[in-house]
Amino acid sequence: MRKKIFKVFLLGLFSFCTSCFEIIEEVSFNKDGSGHVTLTMNLSQSKTKLNSMMLLDSVNNYKVPSKTEIKNKIAQVIQKVKQIEGISNVQNSSNFNEYIFVVSCDFTNVEALNMVISNFSSKKEAAIIKQQKHFSFDTSKNTFTRNYHYDLSKAFEKTNMEDRKVFETATMTTIYRFESPIVSSKNPTAKISGSKKAIMLKVNAQDVIKNKNSIKNQIKLLK
Amino acid sequence: MKKNLLLAAVFISFVSIAQNIESKIPSSSEAVISINGDRIIELISITEFDNFNFAKKIFKKVNRKTDSTFIVSSIKDLGFDINSKAFYFYTRTDSISYHNFLVKLTDKNKFESLLSTRDKEKIISEGGLHIMADNSSITVWNDNLLLFTGYEKHYNYFKENEERFMAEPENEGVSYYKVKKKITSRWTKAHALNIFKGHGGTSISNSKNYIASKDKNAVASVWVQNYSQLIFGAMSGIYNKMGVSSLDALKSASNLYGVKSITANLYFDEEATRLTTQMEVSSEWQKTFKSFYNSKMNKNFYNYFNQNDILAYMSFSMNTQALLEEYPALMTSMYGGIMPNYKEEVNLSGEFLSLLLDEEAIGELMTGDMLFVLNDFGEKEVTYTTYEYDENYKSKEVTKTKKEVVPDFMIMIGSKKEALLNKVVRLGIKHKLIANKEGYYKINVPKKDMPFDLYVVVKNDILFFTSSEEKISNIVNNRYVKNLGKHQKLIKNNSSVFYINGEKLISKVPVSELSRKERRYFDYAKDNLKDAYFKSSKMKGNKIQSEIKINTSNSHGNSLNVFFNLIEALAK
Known part of the structure; x- marks a missing residue:
């Protein structure tokens, strides 16, 4: 009982710590549509808060998973990704000191890549992802398209104020690399590199949720 | 005349209605x-x-x-x-x-x-x-x-x-x-x-x-x-x-x-809201409750309390030894009655427990006196990992720093086993978990687990933990300035107290971390709420009293108005 009081006391002390995180999606494409993808979830900026949260059983009515549970969940996802046709060289790392989680793999085509993304979602979502084609590569027009179907603003309305704060400072970054130079991109926030072969798009979760911005983009490459 | 009688009858029936509503409640x-x-x-x-x-x-x-x-x-x-x-x-x-x-x-x-x-x-x-x-x-x-x-x-x-x-x-x-x-x-x-x-x-x-x-x-x-x-x-x-x-x-x-029985009354006074409760302890339990709750906090604790240096505190003063001694009998009384078939089992396990425990030794290790004090919120630089990108968007891992709000606190736990605790400390030093400073010790906690330092010392039958090196040094060198004010009486007369200086605490909350709605709520609270406490008395007769009191500003006439205005501010 006293231990519990102390834990609550501790969490109270840290509840003013900022919580934010970044998600980074890096994809390098070869000419034939194959390539390499790295997905990074970086919660390092919130580590003080996460460390104190890990001491508790639940926060805001959400169960706090243990380190073992998180590891098991990651292992499950990795196992599934390994079984996808067209996926090879699957690697992952979990850094519980800084709370950085990375998954990377090679893919033979964008369909395989879509399957990887769908593995992080529920079954129902996964079906929609397949249908919606989050990644597509039109070789005849030399166009790469990043899409997504989530209506975040609707999902966001359902969450309560306490949970919303978590997303206020979160960011999402996408970086795509190609062998041919980029001619144009439809998302005005995206920046093309000096070499013209890479493009980066960094958006705040807040803007995505409010439909002010998105990670959707259409990139045209030189033939 | 008839008219008067009729009027009287009507009047009486009205009065009787007023009284009757309560009398309709069955005993x-x-x-x-x-x-x-x-x-x-x-x-x-x-x-x-x-x-x-x-x-x-x-x-x-x-x-x-x-x-x-x-x-x-x-x-x-x-x-x-x-x-x-x-x-x-x-x-x-x-x-x-x-x-x-x-x-x-x-x-x-x-x-x-x-x-x-x-x-x-x-x-x-x-x-x-x-x-x-x-x-x-x-x-x-x-x-x-x-x-x-x-x-x-x-x-x-x-x-x-x-x-x-x-x-x-x-x-x-x-x-x-x-x-x-x-x-x-x-x-x-x-x-x-x-x-x-x-x-x-x-x-x-x-x-x-x-x-x-x-x-x-x-x-x-x-x-x-x-x-x-x-x-x-x-x-x-x-x-x-x-x-x-x-x-x-x-x-x-x-x-x-x-x-x-338990009774409670809620009051909205001019400058305070109060909820008082009174618990009646049943006759079999009175002795136990009395010996457990009626212990006085060790006076040494008061030497390390400065009311100008606190945002909130919790105090407990109970008698651990008495609790452990009475516990077996309590178990039998609690569970024997509702599980009559297992009365002997419950009784025996209680006696076994008492055989295994050395009540006096545990009571000396943890007397039951405790004081948690939150002194302040300070800022501290913490590092975190993020990424920077070159002109071709190749990422590089970098370490950056940011300021985080950290608590400044002191925990005091009553203990008469100074020699035993010092042995633990020496073992800690041997295994490099604890570092020896001048007369006090620093616990080597990995930075990732706690963003603050933690110092420890045993002195005057108190085990101290604090995040402040200055405080622990003052304790060891007898330089700690005490200033108790109204709190001495509050702590002394009650078995537990939880006090919050709302005004001071709110002024320490980093406004930048709040959403707009929270800020409005905080602004209102800052202007209208003062300090608050919960206290639970020692046992008097066969009763234990407790009170929650929230002191408010008198800007709205009375505290009920203050709270309605608070709801109004929130509902906007």
Whole structure:
């Protein structure tokens, strides 16, 4: 009982710590549509808060998973990704000191890549992802398209104020690399590199949720 | 003359109605809540209340739900007598539990107009009373009184008596589900009418304990006849399903937590809101409670308390040794009664426990005195990992720093085993978990686990933990400045205190971290709330008293107004 009081006391002390995180999606494409993808979830900026949260059983009515549970969940996802046709060289790392989680793999085509993304979602979502084609590569027009179907603003309305704060400072970054130079991109926030072969798009979760911005983009490459 | 008689009769009937409403509550009620409308109206007028935006929102909701053309725009329009007392009371038989609300009406037509057309169709008239019933409740009213009764049937009772009910000729060919529904609604109606007509047996107003519990200055009062029984009864829904027969267990449960009656009163004073509670300890438990709660905090603790240097604190002063010594007997008394078949087992395990524990040694290691003090919030630089990108967007991992708010605190735990604790410290030093400083020690916690430093020392029968090197150095070198003010009395006279200096604490909250709505709430709180505490007294006679007090500014006349304005600020 006293231990519990102390834990609550501790969490109270840290509840003013900022919580934010970044998600980074890096994809390098070869000419034939194959390539390499790295997905990074970086919660390092919130580590003080996460460390104190890990001491508790639940926060805001959400169960706090243990380190073992998180590891098991990651292992499950990795196992599934390994079984996808067209996926090879699957690697992952979990850094519980800084709370950085990375998954990377090679893919033979964008369909395989879509399957990887769908593995992080529920079954129902996964079906929609397949249908919606989050990644597509039109070789005849030399166009790469990043899409997504989530209506975040609707999902966001359902969450309560306490949970919303978590997303206020979160960011999402996408970086795509190609062998041919980029001619144009439809998302005005995206920046093309000096070499013209890479493009980066960094958006705040807040803007995505409010439909002010998105990670959707259409990139045209030189033939 | 006749006219005068008539007037007198009318007057008497009015007076008797006013008195009668409370007398209708049966003395078998296990809990009663009275709401003193008249006292509330003194603190905030009906017009003032009606003008709040949140009140207008409620009226709007009510209006949307009813089909009538009558528009509610004031709390008066609900038809209830706001200027009088209203009651909630809980009653229970072996088969059904009842939640009852009793309130006076000023205008029955207004109340009826709030009902939906579907509800209105359910109303039946019987002997001058209007009755509306559904599957879980019944409402009975006349021109000046309304009783609402919600009910729950006891699972176990109906399981045990299924055969008997189904054997009755009138139930032939009817499903048990329907039979149960018929029986419960019939019994509930009889129960409600009995209360309404005042045939409910002896009245609660004959109970001395109940009458003594109430304070006419309170806006609301709560009275619980027997806390242990009430809690056990509420849980017996669960126990029932596990097959424990409830009535016998219920009787022995009346001693389960050692608490008999509980009374509480809520006050809205000019500059404070107070909730006082009083617990009556049952005679078997009085000795235990007394020895556990009536220990005095070691005076040395006061030397390390400075009221100018605190945002909040918690103090406990209990006697660990007494608790451990009494525990085996408590176990038998608590669980032996509700599990009579296992009385010997419970008894034996209690004695074994006492054999294994050295109560005195544990009592010396942890005396039971404790003080947690939150002194301040400071800023501290912490590092984090992120990425930077070159011109071709190749990422590079970099370490950056940011400022984080960290607490500055001190924890004091009473202990007479200085030699033992020092041995632990020496072992810690040997294994490099603890570093030896000048007369005190620093615990080597990995930075990732705690963003602050932690210092420890044992002195004057107190084990100290603090985040501040300055404080621990002052303790060791006898330089700590004490300043107790009103807190010495508060800590000394109570077994536990939880105090928050709201004004100071709010001023420390980093505004940049708050959302706009939270900021509005904080701004209002900063201007209107001062400090607050919870205290629980030592045992006096056979009673333990506790109080929650929130001091408010007097900007709104009284604290009820302050809280309504707070709701208003939140509802914007």
